[in-house]
Structure formats: structure tokens, C-alpha cells
Amino acid sequence: TKKDLEQWFLKTTKYADQLLDDLDEIESGWPKNVVKRQRDWIGRSKGAFVDFDVRLASGADDGSGHIRVFTTRIDTIYGANAVVVAAEHPIIVEHLSSFSNEVLQKIQEIRAHKLNPTDHQVEAVKDGIDTGLKAINPFSREELPVWVGNYVMMEYGTGAVMSVPAHDERDFEFAKQFGLPIKAVIEPPRHADGEQKVRSTRFSVPEEQAEAWTPNEFFADYGLLVNSGNWSGKTSEAAIEEMTALAAERGFGEAATTYKLRDWGISRQRFWGSPIPITYCEKCGTVPEKYEDLPVKLPEMAPFTGTGESPLAKVPEFVDTNCPNCNGPAKRETDTMDTFVDSSWYYYRYTDPANDSLPVESEIADFWTPVDQYIGGDDHAVMHLIYARFWTKVMRDLGIVKFDEPFKRLLTQGMVVGETFFDDSSGKRIYYPPEQVKVERDAKGKIISAISKDGKPLKHAIERMSKSKGNGVDPDEMVEIYGADATRLFILFAAPVENELVWNEAGIEGAVRFLQRVWRFAYKWKDELSVPPAAAGRSARPIDHVQPPTTVGGSDRKLRQKTHQTIKRVQDALETLQFNTPVAAMMELSNTLYDSKIEPETATAEERDAVREAVTSLVLMLAPFAPHSSEELYSVIVGNDDGMLANNARFPKYYEELARADEIEIAVQVNGKLRSRIFADPQASDAELEAMAIADSKITEHTGGKEIIKVIVVPQRLVNIVVRG
RNA sequence: GCCGGAGUGGCGAAAUUGGUAUACGCACCAGACUCAAAAUCUGGCGGGAGCAAUCCCAUGUCGGUUCGAGUCCGACCUCCGGCACCA
Numbered sequence: 001t002k003k004d005l006e007q008w009f010l011k012t013t014k015y016a017d018q019l020l021d022d023l024d025e026i027e028s029g030w031p032k033n034v035v036k037r038q039r040d041w042i043g044r045s046k047g048a049f050v051d052f053d054v055r056l057a058s059g060a061d062d063g064s065g066h067i068r069v070f071t072t073r074i075d076t077i078y079g080a081n082a083v084v085v086a087a088e089h090p091i092i093v094e095h096l097s098s099f100s101n102e103v104l105q106k107i108q109e110i111r112a113h114k115l116n117p118t119d120h121q122v123e124a125v126k127d128g129i130d131t132g133l134k135a136i137n138p139f140s141r142e143e144l145p146v147w148v149g150n151y152v153m154m155e156y157g158t159g160a161v162m163s164v165p166a167h168d169e170r171d172f173e174f175a176k177q178f179g180l181p182i183k184a185v186i187e188p189p190r191h192a193d194g195e196q197k198v199r200s201t202r203f204s205v206p207e208e209q210a211e212a213w214t215p216n217e218f219f220a221d222y223g224l225l226v227n228s229g230n231w232s233g234k235t236s237e238a239a240i241e242e243m244t245a246l247a248a249e250r251g252f253g254e255a256a257t258t259y260k261l262r263d264w265g266i267s268r269q270r271f272w273g274s275p276i277p278i279t280y281c282e283k284c285g286t287v288p289e290k291y292e293d294l295p296v297k298l299p300e301m302a303p304f305t306g307t308g309e310s311p312l313a314k315v316p317e318f319v320d321t322n323c324p325n326c327n328g329p330a331k332r333e334t335d336t337m338d339t340f341v342d343s344s345w346y347y348y349r350y351t352d353p354a355n356d357s358l359p360v361e362s363e364i365a366d367f368w369t370p371v372d373q374y375i376g377g378d379d380h381a382v383m384h385l386i387y388a389r390f391w392t393k394v395m396r397d398l399g400i401v402k403f404d405e406p407f408k409r410l411l412t413q414g415m416v417v418g419e420t421f422f423d424d425s426s427g428k429r430i431y432y433p434p435e436q437v438k439v440e441r442d443a444k445g446k447i448i449s450a451i452s453k454d455g456k457p458l459k460h461a462i463e464r465m466s467k468s469k470g471n472g473v474d475p476d477e478m479v480e481i482y483g484a485d486a487t488r489l490f491i492l493f494a495a496p497v498e499n500e501l502v503w504n505e506a507g508i509e510g511a512v513r514f515l516q517r518v519w520r521f522a523y524k525w526k527d528e529l530s531v532p533p534a535a536a537g538r539s540a541r542p543i544d545h546v547q548p549p550t551t552v553g554g555s556d557r558k559l560r561q562k563t564h565q566t567i568k569r570v571q572d573a574l575e576t577l578q579f580n581t582p583v584a585a586m587m588e589l590s591n592t593l594y595d596s597k598i599e600p601e602t603a604t605a606e607e608r609d610a611v612r613e614a615v616t617s618l619v620l621m622l623a624p625f626a627p628h629s630s631e632e633l634y635s636v637i638v639g640n641d642d643g644m645l646a647n648n649a650r651f652p653k654y655y656e657e658l659a660r661a662d663e664i665e666i667a668v669q670v671n672g673k674l675r676s677r678i679f680a681d682p683q684a685s686d687a688e689l690e691a692m693a694i695a696d697s698k699i700t701e702h703t704g705g706k707e708i709i710k711v712i713v714v715p716q717r718l719v720n721i722v723v724r725g
Numbered sequence: 726g727c728c729g730g731a732g733u734g735g736c737g738a739a740a741u742u743g744g745u746a747u748a749c750g751c752a753c754c755a756g757a758c759u760c761a762a763a764a765u766c767u768g769g770c771g772g773g774a775g776c777a778a779u780c781c782c783a784u785g786u787c788g789g790u791u792c793g794a795g796u797c798c799g800a801c802c803u804c805c806g807g808c809a810c811c812a
Contacts, residue, residue, distance in 0.1 A: 027745055036729060037807060045811070071812060084812095124810065151810045161812045169726085260811055381807090417750055493750070496735055500805095508735065510750045513765095520765095574740095581739070584749035591749090594766095667745035671791040698779095712792055717744055722792045 008276055008335065009263040012390050016259045020044055022404050029409035031498065034381040041382045043260025047072035048244045050253040052083050052092065052135035055143070056098070059134065067091055067135055067146065068156030070258055074247070075239035076164040078228035079185035080142075081175060082224030083135040084128065084149035085160040087111045092148060095133060103129050103148075104385050110150045110647070126151055126174045132629040133395045138252040139243070140229065149174060157258050165218065186223040186236060264387065266338040271302035271311040281323035281330040290324045296332070296667075310334040331545045343384055344391035347371055347406070371407045373577075378412035385410070397452065411577055414500040416491070418471035421450050432458060433470030462502060473503050485626035486511040492625055493583040517589055517627050518622070520635045522615055527639045528600055528608050529615060545616040545637075547609065556610035560658050562592045563614040567654035570621045583625060589618055617652035618725055667718035668693045670702040678719075686713040693719035 012019075020042045027035050053065040067083055085091060087110040096104070106129040128149035135144050144162075151170055152161055165175035166184040175182050222236035231239050267276070275296040276299055277289035280324030289296055299318045302311035312318055312334040323330040345359065350359040351368040372391075376384070385407075392406040421437045422429040438451045439459060450458040465472040479485045489510035495501050522529065546567075566589040573582040593614055600609045616637055623630040623644060634649065635641045662681060666689060668676040676698035690711050693699060699721065706723040713719050 033729065033807075040728075040808060043808095043811065047812080069812080072811080126810085149810095151812095153769095153811070156811045165810090169812065170812075173810090258811080313812055377804095490750095496738085499738095500739085504737075504751090507751045514750085516765095569741095580737095581749085584739070587749055666746075669793070670746085672744095672791090677745070710792070712744090714793095718793090720744080720792055 007265045007267045008278075008333075008337075008457060009265055012264045012386075013259060013261055014395050015390050016042055016044065016261050017257075018393055018404070019261070019386060019507070021387070022393075023134050025409075026405050026408060028713065030407075030411060031378065031412050031434070034378060034410060034412060037381045038386060041261060041386065044257060045072055045259070046255075046257050047541060048074045048247060048253055049238075049256045050074060050077065050138060050162065050247055052144070052162070054146070055134040055136065056252055057132040059143075059612050064421045066252075068158045068164045069159050069160045070256060071162055073164065073167060073236075073240070074243045074253075075222075075225060075228075075231075075234075075236045076167045076185055076226075077137065077139050077162060077243070078231070079164040079166050080137055080144060080162040081165060081171075081180045081183065082130075082145050082147050082163040083153050083160060084147045084163045084171075084174070086152040086154040087114070087148050087150070089148075089152075089159045090133070091133070091146070091160075092405050095131070099131060103131055107148055108588050110148065113150065122153070126170070126177045128174065128178070133534040138247070138250070152185055156260065167218055167220055169218055169220065173262065178382075183227065184219070185225060185227050186219060186221075187226050188219060188221065188223045189235070253706040261386075264338075264340075264390070266341055267335040268338055269308060269310040269334075270336050271304075272298065273339065274342060275336055276333045279323060279330040280333070281325060281328060283328055284323055284325040284330075287323055287325045289328070293324065298336070310336070312336070317628040327678075340384060340387045344388045345395070347374075347388075348395070348401070365401050369401065370403050370405060373409045373411065375411045375413060376405035377415060381412070389497065411497065413497045414495070415464050416473070416501045416503050418465050418473065418503045418585045419460060420469045420471045421452070421460050422469075423452070423458055429471045465503070478508070482508050482512055483515075483628075485629045486515055487516065489583060489626050494580070496580055497577065514587055514590065515626055516652060517594070518618060519629065519633065521590070521593055522619065525600055525611060525615060526636055529612055530639050543609040545620065545649070546613055556598075557662070559596050559598070559607075559610040559614055561661060562589055563610070563617050564654045564656075564659035567617055567621065567652050568659055571651065571654065574624070581626070582621070586618060586625075589614065593618075620649060626633065653681070658709060664716060666693070666716075667700055668696060669720040670699060670721060672720060675699055682716065686715065689713050689719050693721060 002631070005605045020039065021040060023035055024031075033469070045128065047070055049067040049070055051067050052069050053066045067085065069083060081725070086106050086370040092107060096107075099107070106127075107236050110127060110421040128147050128151075130145045130147050131203060133146035135146050136142070137144055149163075151174065152159065161171075163174060163180070164185075165180065167180040167186050170181070174180070208324070217359065224238070225231050225234050225239050228234075228239075229711050231243065234242070242269075244253065244255050248255065264637070276296055277294060279287050279289065281287050301315075302318075303314050313334075319332050319334060320330065321330050321332050347366050348360045348369060350395070352358075352364045355361055388406050392401065393404060395401045396404060403509045419434060421432045421434060421439075432452050436453050438453070439460075450460050452458055463469060475487070482490075486508060490508040491501065493511060494507060546563075566585045570582040573585070593611070596611075598611055600608075603611065619630055619633045619637060623634075631643055634644055634647075638647050638649075640647070663679045664682050666678050666680050666708045667674055668678055677692075678689075678692050678696055680692060684692075690713055693709070694708070703723050709724050711719065711721050
């Protein structure tokens with residue numbers, strides 16, 4: 001069909017090495033598991049191609065050439081007992097007429113099973129048949145049978161492998177299944193004393209009978225070559241290098257690298273999407289649309305064909321066109337592009353969205369990109385994030401951008417997930433909404449059993465929320481009940497962004513209470529909060545709501561200290577994209593405000609300033625987390641409704657000297673065990689701390705009558721006294 | 726099977742990266758207010774012993790390094806995720 005033969009591809013494989021190697025460049029800014037998945041997906045494998053000459057069953061050389069296999073273990077080639085090819089391999093197609101019915105039937109069977117994998121069997125059973133063809137091992141000149149095997153994939157490597165059962169698990173299984181000879185040619189390496197280097201002892205060759213011996217286990221590690229002609233005695237590493245070189249020299253092979261990554265098939269048979277701007281002319285062949293006639297526009301309407309062919313093919317006004325080259329009759333390509341094509345470069349387009357002659361102006365793209373921080377779900381780890389990286393490299397090669405990688409840092413936020421219940425006895429999962437399921441739980445809340453209303457026992461899982469699974473939470477409902485701010489605050493507070501969040505409404509009340517506490521406190525101090533007239537005047541300069549250090553000591557001191565510590569904590573956390581801990585820090589500040597017991601009626605001038613500073617800072621820091629409440633409270637503070645932006649508000653400034661404590665608590669340990677705490681001036685010297693610690697009454701109880709061997713002082717933190725006796 | 730990641734209270738989670746484990750919140754218990762309830766406020770809240778000061782044990786398990794380990798090293802157990810005949 002058209003789909004098989006006329007797909008449009010982008011040559012991602014051409015960039016496979018760059019896509020893999022450049023990961024090193026961005027690794028530090030990307031989540032580990034995404035980098036790993038990309039590496040696996042690209043799947044670079046270094047090895048060699050080796051050509052096996054083909055003979056007919058009669059032994060005659062019919063000139064049908066050779067079968068090329070890919071192997072990473074050319075050092076094991078003397079152990080090959082067969083060449084196994086995929087059912088779709090050209091050599092099979094070529095010789096179909098010469099095969100027996102039995103062989104033909106097996107080939108059909110394997111092909112059919114591949115097209116229609118009935119079940120996802122964990123362990124697929126090895127299957128295959130000897131075709132009768134022969135292949136000559138170019139190293140040993142041995143004649144080997146050519147088999148068709150269901151475990152060889154046409155899509156990877158060359159679609160043909162040399163089967164070395166003693167040193168490959170799959171070949172081993174295959175050989176056992178069909179009683180093929182198993183010959184060991186790699187021996188585990190040994191130390192000089194004869195002890196095996198490789199920990200596994202499941203494979204060892206009894207030396208005197210190595211030739212006749214059939215192992216009952218395979219050994220897949222590197223080792224020393226045996227039974228390999230002149231190569232015997234070499235290490236795997238050396239043999240791989242030298243045998244590959246020899247193959248290249250003699251012309252029956254070469255070093256080769258293969259990838260799991262495939263070229264990117266971008267053809268889609270849809271009535272929507274970006275058209276592929278190509279026409280097919282009877283005279284000129286495949287001709288791209290003229291630059292000035294771009295973009296090609298899709299018709300408004302297209303019928304569904306039901307045949308798998310693009311609906312656009314049934315729209316003559318679209319399909320029939322003139323050749324951009326000779327102006328003769330021509331047909332348009334009716335496939336449209338994969339949506340990943342668009343998502344590969346939308347972020348560049350954002351920088352220059354109105355440009356009608358270019359995707360993006362190079363200078364503008366260079367100014368804004370690469371993207372400093374990209375955020376998305378880790379479901380895009382391989383698809384979108386590889387395509388976008390590929391696209392960027394192509395743009396770079398076209399001279400549009402000057403860098404290799406589109407996203408310097410990547411954050412994969414976790415998803416909100418919920419419990420799902422389903423019945424899969426029919427083979428398909430039929431989901432039941434949680435409210436229709438009777439659930440029995442143990443003391444820890446773990447599900448013991450789940451039964452549907454009509455009495456069916458159900459399986460359960462925790463999955464990404466979706467309508468079809470019935471485990472979704474309606475955000476509007478949450479907003480209705482708790483408010484948008486509390487809902488948002490709770491989600492941010494409940495867990496680190498990258499964690500999955502199992503939805504549980506229980507905690508959301510805490511967020512509501514916190515916002516209410518802040519709100520109540522601010523209103524209690526309403527009349528005291530307004531900014532001093534000097535600062536309130538509108539100016540182009542941002543308003544600093546935080547005053548530099550003035551007072552030292554006093555009841556306001558503690559509050560100011562907490563305020564400035566909180567500012568630092570929130571600021572640091574936001575810079576590293578942590579959103580749960582800053583919420584905790586702000587809750588602490590709010591608690592300190594209540595604990596301070598400073599009342600508007602009785603407060604001193606310094607206390608009023610301290611409270612104003614604390615509340616204002618809290619309101620400003622809350623802006624990213626609870627924007628509505630924050631704006632409302634801010635209007636109370638500045639006395640107008642223009643909002644933070646118009647008022648030039650800025651994130652509160654933190655002063656190191658104010659954040660610093662007057663007195664710090666120092667842990668005192670004896671032999672590493674906490675025995676006491678002392679309070680000391682932060683400036684106290686190590687010697688002073690040591691003296692205080694040794695003099696402490698709780699400490700003398702533990703050190704009395706014992707010899708002090710040494711004392712470790714960690715500045716600002718602890719003193720550890722090591723005693724003996 | 727192979728490859729990653731993670732195991733801390735009843736629960737979600739903190740811990741300045743080797744320095745006072747359990748911050749903050751939820752749930753729970755008690756008290757205040759109330760005719761009562763809700764809301765709010767106050768106190769408690771890892772386990773064990775003790776009237777108490779205090780002591781012992783505890784970050785999946787076992788061992789190691791260190792004055793000191795949730796954090797580093799080794800082995801194992803469990804859970805989650807990815808790949809799944811990739812030659």
C-alpha cells in the first residue's frame with residue numbers, strides 16, 4: 001500500500017551520533033531518567049558487519065552473493081553454528097521458489113505472527129526452520145546452515161545474525177530448541193593462579209575435553225578465545241579489533257555501528273495537519289512547491305474514505321494542481337505531517353510569531369533561545385524531546401540558529417494520579433468509576449479488595465487521571481469548594497514538583513486554613529500596614545517594602561530575623577524550582593507572626609515596623625503561589641487597587657545581617673551521641689565553644705572520670721567530645 | 726530477564742549535601758470558647774522504660790568507613806518506572 005511504500009521520512013538516523021553525544025552537554029540540567037531513556041532509545045551499538053557467502057543446498061555457488069550479518073562479538077565467530085535470518089530477509093524472498101512446502105509454510109507462519117501479535121507473551125517461544133541454504137563462515141571456511149528464525153528482526157541491523165549458542169542467550173535457546181551443535185569458543189578469563197576472574201562459575205571448560213564438550217550454559221562475557229584457529233589465546237578485546245581489521249582488509253566485512261533509532265516517518269493520513277508541500281508531475285516527477293506559493297492550504301472539507309488512504313485524496317480541487325516546474329498537470333501529496341513536526345520548533349516560532357516570510361528571523365531566535373528552562377511531563381522523554389533536539393540540529397546546519405541543543409534545563413513535573421478500578425477478564429480493560437466500586441482497605445489504607453456494584457471482582461491501579469478511567473478530579477469543583485488559590489497552593493505544597501501526586505483531598509483544608517490565617521492577620525493590622533507616604537509615591541523604581549537593618553535587639557528583632565530567613569529560603573527554593581519547601585517556610589513565618597503576640601493596640605513603633613515588614617513580605621512571596629489572595633492583600637497594604645505590577649512591587653529583599661541569629665544553639669555530643677545543647681554567640685571562637693561544652697553540667701556527667709582524647713568543633717553547629725575509659 | 730530510581734511517623738513529606746532526624750501540613754488525642762455543634766485558639770503526638778530529671782532503641786535489612794551516617798561504601802530485601810528477543 002501507499003503507506004508502506006511512500007512514507008515521507010526525515011533522516012533522524014543521520015544525527016544519531018550527535019543526538020547521543022550531545023546528551024553529555026545537557027546532562028547536568030536534565031532529569032537522569034530522561035537522559036537514560038534517550039540513550040536507550042538511540043541505542044548505539046558498535047560492532048562489525050561480516051559477509052557469509054551463500055551456497056544452494058547442493059553446495060553449488062549460484063552467484064546469489066552473500067548474507068551480511070551484524071555482530072558485536074566477531075570474536076565468537078568460530079562458535080557460529082548457523083546464520084539466522086528474519087522471515088522478511090531479501091535472501092529468503094529471492095529463493096522462495098526453491099524452498100520446500102514445509103519451509104514456505106513456516107516462513108508464512110512467522111510473518112503472520114509478526115504482523116498480528118496475538119498476545120504479549122512475556123517469553124516468546126523460539127521458532128524457525130532450516131531453509132536448506134548454506135553460508136560459508138569467512139573465518140573458518142565452515143559451511144553453516146541458513147535458518148529462518150522468529151527472533152531475528154528485519155528492522156534492526158541487517159536482519160541477519162550469526163548464531164553463536166555458547167555465547168548468546170537467544171542463540172543458546174534456539175540451539176537447544178532445535179538440537180543444534182553448541183561449541184564454546186570463549187573461556188572465562190583466569191588469574192595467574194588459575195582462579196577465575198569472572199565471578200560466574202556457571203561456565204567453564206574442562207581443559208582436556210574442550211573440543212568435544214557441550215556446555216549447558218551460555219557465557220556472554222568477554223574472555224579468552226579457544227577453538228578459534230590462529231586466534232585462540234587472544235582476549236576478546238584484541239580479537240574483536242584484529243578480526244574486524246582482517247575482515248575489512250579481505251573485503252568480507254567492516255566495522256559498523258547500528259542504532260535502535262529509526263528514521264522519522266512523518267506521513268499521516270489525516271484531513272488536518274501541516275501539508276507536505278510536494279507535487280507529483282508526470283514529466284518532472286517529485287517536485288517541491290515553489291517557495292512563493294507556500295504555504296499549501298488544506299481544503300475546508302474532506303470526506304472520510306474508510307480505506308486508510310488520506311481523506312484529502314478524495315478532494316480533486318486540492319489534489320489536482322499544476323507542476324511548479326513545467327506547469328503541466330500534477331497531483332499533490334495528500335499525506336499531512338505528524339504533529340511532532342510542529343511541536344519540534346513551536347518555541348522558536350514564539351520568538352517571532354508574525355514573520356510571514358521565514359519560520360523565524362535568525363537574529364531574533366538567537367537572542368531568545370536556546371530555552372533556559374523547559375517544563376513538561378516525562379511522557380515526552382523520548383518522542384517529543386528527541387524530535388525537538390533533532391530539529392534544532394537541522395536548523396543549526398541550515399544556519400538559522402548557532403547552538404546544538406534547544407533546552408538547557410528540563411523539568412519533568414509529576415502528574416496528578418488517582419486510583420482506577422477495572423475488569424480485564426475479557427482481555428480489554430473496562431474501567432469502573434471509583435464511586436461505583438466497593439473498596440475494602442487494610443489499616444494502612446492499602447486496597448484489599450474491590451468489587452463493582454454488580455458484584456464483579458475488580459483489579460486496581462494508580463494511573464494518570466483521565467475521563468475514560470473515571471478517576472479524574474474536576475478542577476472547577478475544587479475551585480468551587482476550596483478556591484483557586486488554596487487548590488493551587490495545596491498541589492504545590494503536597495509534594496516536590498517532579499513527584500507523582502496521588503490525589504487526596506484531605507490535605508487541602510490545610511491550605512485553606514493557612515490562607516485564612518494570613519488573611520485574618522493582615523486585616524487585623526489593616527490600619528498599620530499602609531506603606532509610609534514616602535515609599536508609596538508612584539515611581540518608576542520598584543518599591544522596596546523591606547527596610548534595611550536599623551534596630552538591634554528588642555522584641556521586634558526575632559520577628560525580623562524570621563522574616564529575613566524566610567525571604568532567603570523562599571528565594572533560594574524558587575531559584576531551584578522547589579515549590580513545596582517555600583510554602584512550608586511561609587507557613588512558619590505566619591506561625592511566628594501569631595506566636596509573637598504583638599497586638600496592634602499595644603505594639604511599639606519598632607514592633608509595628610517589624611510586623612509591617614513581615615506581612616508585606618509574606619504577601620509578596622505568596623504571589624506566585626496564591627495570586628488572588630496575594631493581590632487582594634497587597635491592595636490593602638498600598639491602599640490602591642492597581643495591583644502589584646502597576647505599583648512596581650518587587651520580591652522582598654533579604655538582609656543577611658537581619659537573618660543572622662543573635663544566639664545560636666550548639667549541639668554537644670559525647671562520643672557522637674547528643675547529650676546537651678548550649679547557646680552561644682555566633683561569633684564565638686572554637687576554643688570558647690569547646691570550653692563551654694566541657695563545662696556544661698550535663699556533659700560532665702558523661703565525661704567525669706574519663707580521659708578526653710579529642711574535641712571536634714563544627715563552627716555554628718556542634719561540639720563533639722571524644723572520651724575513653 | 727536487563728537497565729534506572731526510591732525505601733524516613735498513621736499519611737504527604739523536610740533535613741543547609743557527612744554534623745541537633747522527623748521542619749511544614751494532614752489525621753488523631755486533650756483542653757479553652759459554646760446550651761451544643763462547627764469554626765477558631767492552646768497543648769500533645771516515632772517506639773520503649775521511668776513519678777521525674779533522664780536513659781535506651783529507631784531513617785527497608787545486615788555489615789563497613791568515620792569522632793559522628795537518613796546522607797558515603799559493600800551485600801541483600803521490597804516497591805515503582807523504562808526497555809523488552811536490539812545480535
